[in-house]
Amino acid sequence: MDNDVSAGSTTSTLGHLALGLTLLAFGLGHTGVIDGVTAADAASIATFVGGIALFIAGLFALHDKDTSTGTAFAALGALWFTWGTADAQVSANAAGLFLLLFALVALSLTLGAAGGPVLARGTYGLLFVALVLLAVAQFGDSAGLGKVGGWFAAVGGLLAWYGATAALANWPTALPGRPAGRGVTAAG
Numbered sequence: 001m002d003n004d005v006s007a008g009s010t011t012s013t014l015g016h017l018a019l020g021l022t023l024l025a026f027g028l029g030h031t032g033v034i035d036g037v038t039a040a041d042a043a044s045i046a047t048f049v050g051g052i053a054l055f056i057a058g059l060f061a062l063h064d065k066d067t068s069t070g071t072a073f074a075a076l077g078a079l080w081f082t083w084g085t086a087d088a089q090v091s092a093n094a095a096g097l098f099l100l101l102f103a104l105v106a107l108s109l110t111l112g113a114a115g116g117p118v119l120a121r122g123t124y125g126l127l128f129v130a131l132v133l134l135a136v137a138q139f140g141d142s143a144g145l146g147k148v149g150g151w152f153a154a155v156g157g158l159l160a161w162y163g164a165t166a167a168l169a170n171w172p173t174a175l176p177g178r179p180a181g182r183g184v185t186a187a188g
Helices: 010-031 039-063 067-085 092-112 118-140 143-169
Strands: none
Touching (some): 010 067, 010 143, 092 118, 118 143
């Protein structure tokens, strides 16, 4: 097993921790797995942890010339702040459109992280899938699809949380596999 440990900057670690906790609360709220807890109950976490803290982490990353992380955290901070403070009286179609537009942001982050850490790519990819599912659930008034989207968000939150915790605890983050350059060669 490859035991590479992500060094990660303090800004990146803080941002992934904020993203992980926010996504986990948001996702679990959509799943309905905890009786009496809904996604709306995550609005405070989304506003302050996912919104403000993540946006500030993004600004610090941009200041440190880490444009990929800075862009991701600032954009996601705007998403969470907007979601956490939005008036709950918007139509289902307006909520679906909001989720769909931010799914495009998550897709851009996923594609932009192609050479980055696997945990970040996984987090952004799962966020993209979650937002698409939740948008379609809003457009089609499908509680079941909303729950599935919530599970994708929760798993994305766990990935982000693990990445941040691994950076703090010096845990391995690389996936096991064969070393680069080693593979099956043609005989001859």
